[in-house]
Amino acid sequence: MADTAAVTAPVTDAPIAAARPESRDDRALHRRVFVGIAVALALAPLVLYPVFLMKVLCFGLFALAFNLLLGYGGLLSFGHAAYFGMASYVAANAAKHWGLTPELAILAGTLVAGLLGLAFGALAIRRQGIYFSMITLALAQMAFFFSLQAPFTGGEDGIQAVPRGHLFGVVSLADDRVLYAVVAAIFFLGMLAIYRIIHSPFGQVLKAIRDNEPRAVSLGYRVNRYKLAVFVLSASLAGLAGATKAIVFQLASLTDVHWTMSGEVVLMTLVGGMGTVFGPIIGALVIVTMETYLAPFGAWVTVIQGLVFVLCVLLFREGIVGVLARRLGRPL
Amino acid sequence: MTTIFGVPTQALFGQLLLGLINGSFYAILSLGLAIIFGLLNIINFAHGALYMMGAFVAWMLLTYLGLGYWWALGLAPLVVGLFGILLERLLIARLYKLDHLYGLLLTFGLALIIQGLFRNQYGVSGLPYAIPPELSGGQRLPFMFLPNYRAWVVVASLTVCLATWLVIEKTKLGAYLRAATENPTLVQAFGVNVPLFLTLTYGFGVALAGFAGVLAAPIYSVNPNMGADIIIVVFAVVVIGGMGSILGSVITGFALGLVEGLTKVFYPQGSATVIFVIMVLVLLVKPAGLFGRTA
Numbered sequence: 001m002a003d004t005a006a007v008t009a010p011v012t013d014a015p016i017a018a019a020r021p022e023s024r025d026d027r028a029l030h031r032r033v034f035v036g037i038a039v040a041l042a043l044a045p046l047v048l049y050p051v052f053l054m055k056v057l058c059f060g061l062f063a064l065a066f067n068l069l070l071g072y073g074g075l076l077s078f079g080h081a082a083y084f085g086m087a088s089y090v091a092a093n094a095a096k097h098w099g100l101t102p103e104l105a106i107l108a109g110t111l112v113a114g115l116l117g118l119a120f121g122a123l124a125i126r127r128q129g130i131y132f133s134m135i136t137l138a139l140a141q142m143a144f145f146f147s148l149q150a151p152f153t154g155g156e157d158g159i160q161a162v163p164r165g166h167l168f169g170v171v172s173l174a175d176d177r178v179l180y181a182v183v184a185a186i187f188f189l190g191m192l193a194i195y196r197i198i199h200s201p202f203g204q205v206l207k208a209i210r211d212n213e214p215r216a217v218s219l220g221y222r223v224n225r226y227k228l229a230v231f232v233l234s235a236s237l238a239g240l241a242g243a244t245k246a247i248v249f250q251l252a253s254l255t256d257v258h259w260t261m262s263g264e265v266v267l268m269t270l271v272g273g274m275g276t277v278f279g280p281i282i283g284a285l286v287i288v289t290m291e292t293y294l295a296p297f298g299a300w301v302t303v304i305q306g307l308v309f310v311l312c313v314l315l316f317r318e319g320i321v322g323v324l325a326r327r328l329g330r331p332l
Numbered sequence: 333m334t335t336i337f338g339v340p341t342q343a344l345f346g347q348l349l350l351g352l353i354n355g356s357f358y359a360i361l362s363l364g365l366a367i368i369f370g371l372l373n374i375i376n377f378a379h380g381a382l383y384m385m386g387a388f389v390a391w392m393l394l395t396y397l398g399l400g401y402w403w404a405l406g407l408a409p410l411v412v413g414l415f416g417i418l419l420e421r422l423l424i425a426r427l428y429k430l431d432h433l434y435g436l437l438l439t440f441g442l443a444l445i446i447q448g449l450f451r452n453q454y455g456v457s458g459l460p461y462a463i464p465p466e467l468s469g470g471q472r473l474p475f476m477f478l479p480n481y482r483a484w485v486v487v488a489s490l491t492v493c494l495a496t497w498l499v500i501e502k503t504k505l506g507a508y509l510r511a512a513t514e515n516p517t518l519v520q521a522f523g524v525n526v527p528l529f530l531t532l533t534y535g536f537g538v539a540l541a542g543f544a545g546v547l548a549a550p551i552y553s554v555n556p557n558m559g560a561d562i563i564i565v566v567f568a569v570v571v572i573g574g575m576g577s578i579l580g581s582v583i584t585g586f587a588l589g590l591v592e593g594l595t596k597v598f599y600p601q602g603s604a605t606v607i608f609v610i611m612v613l614v615l616l617v618k619p620a621g622l623f624g625r626t627a
Binding site for chain 2: 145
């Protein structure tokens with residue numbers, strides 16, 4: 001009864017993307033958006049604090065990675081904090097205790113997140129629909145308890161005072177502006193990679209599986225391999241975001257592995273627009289800004305997040321970029 | 333002192349009892365989740381928050397109205413159930429035509445709101461709730477000391493679970509419910525008011541959570557976070573048992589509670605994760621869950 005449910009409807013409200021294939025015009029539009037984002041990245045530090053921007057970029061990449069799985073694979077993971085948080089622990093350890101340079105520390109975090117994604121993904125794709133979400137959540141909770149008890153995570157204290165170090169052993173990252181340039185580059189490359197994945201033949205098969213899994217099976221695709229591959233990619237990119245965040249804030253803590261973090265990335269993607277290319281970035285910007293300004297209200301942040309969840313699900317399922325795309329009549 | 337596998341019997345049976353208590357809560361909560369999921373096709377993420385709410389309603393009845401435990405045992409599930417009916421009518425009912433994942437997201441948002449509001453009002457330190465005088469004290473058994481209240485929790489939860497199972501399997505109302513789970517359109521064509529059924533089922537499912545909350549109040553302190561931690565474990569219980577069978581989810585709940593208790597005796601560090609580890613093993617061996625119907 002439960003497992004057949006996944007067949008009924010695609011996850012997203014299937015905006016324009018599913019209605020017609022993307023044309024050359026759309027690709028040109030996307031190129032212009034990419035140029036716009038690059039310009040915005042270059043100019044933003046003139047107006048806003050680099051640290052705030054770096055936080056937005058880390059969460060933006062995290063949400064993009066999550067959306068790769070949800071929006072294009074049709075798989076709602078409720079445990080993405082595991083990959084984000086474990087990668088940040090590994091990167092923090094690598095930079096602080098193993099003496100690796102920041103780029104190697106981030107790489108190490110990303111790799112571990114990918115391996116964790118391989119293990120958890122292989123288990124979770126054995127079930128579909130709602131069970132998939134519950135399994136990812138439970139596995140992430142296991143990772144949380146592990147982080148709480150394992151010696152290398154520093155328990156409740158986390159790993160503090162992680163050195164930012166020297167990029168390639170040469171360029172000091174102590175200056176926020178230099179670090180910002182590095183983070184912006186990581187974000188931009190991550191975004192391009194995800195765009196490339198979505199628009200590759202692999203991405204097309206993914207969308208086919210998302211929209212009609214039995215049909216994809218009958219066409220001869222090994223559905224589970226595709227699901228696992230996109231799961232690992234998504235986990236690795238989430239890890240890239242988490243590892244970068246550990247270097248930026250010089251801290252890896254339990255917050256990043258907790259289930260509330262998994263909820264936050266879902267919220268960012270929902271607000272920005274599930275299954276849109278650029279939505280998660282906007283969602284991350286909105287949610288991080290909201291949290292920054294609401295920080296003085298303490299526990300009310302949770303209530304407001306909950307309200308945004310409820311309102312988005314009931315009234316605003318397309319998300320900001322989804323609505324924009326519908327108005328323009330173009331996939332974004 | 334007598335020992336079993338090098339562990340004092342007193343400690344062993346103490347932990348087993350504690351496991352049985354936890355199992356009682358897992359059983360009632362996963363039973364409610366399974367009933368709701370069977371009919372509404374929604375995983376109720378707010379289940380933990382409503383369990384917490386049940387405990388708080390009991391505390392409020394005592395503190396503000398002076399109504400004791402036995403009143404709370406009847407009234408708190410009623411209050412939580414009515415609140416659930418309100419939620420279903422106003423919010424959840426709007427999502428039936430959409431993908432089930434939206435139901436998960438909506439109830440997750442509701443859980444955040446409910447937990448956040450209680451946290452703002454009452455803090456996170458937890459409020460004490462006394463064991464009712466009728467059930468204080470305990471029995472001295474040959475192998476252990478058995479507190480009366482804990483025995484009552486196990487008996488009460490078993491009774492409620494079995495009663496629910498009897499209603500669903502043996503009465504006409506239950507037959508409608510099972511039919512509507514299989515094929516709601518056809519049942520509606522026979523003149524059964526299915527939307528009303530959905531509402532009442534959700535109300536009943538969350539009332540069970542409220543009942544569990546009242547049972548839990550004297551054991552754990554009444555705390556806004558008590559539901560958030562347990563709900564994820566209950567999700568794992570549900571994955572292990574599979575939601576196809578009512579009795580299956582009850583048995584799984586109690587059994588996993590016992591396993592957790594045993595782990596506390598022999599390998600305390602693993603007690604927080606043992607249920608998740610079992611979930612992994614079950615997924616590897618029998619992906620549909622122990623009592624699941626289809627793969």
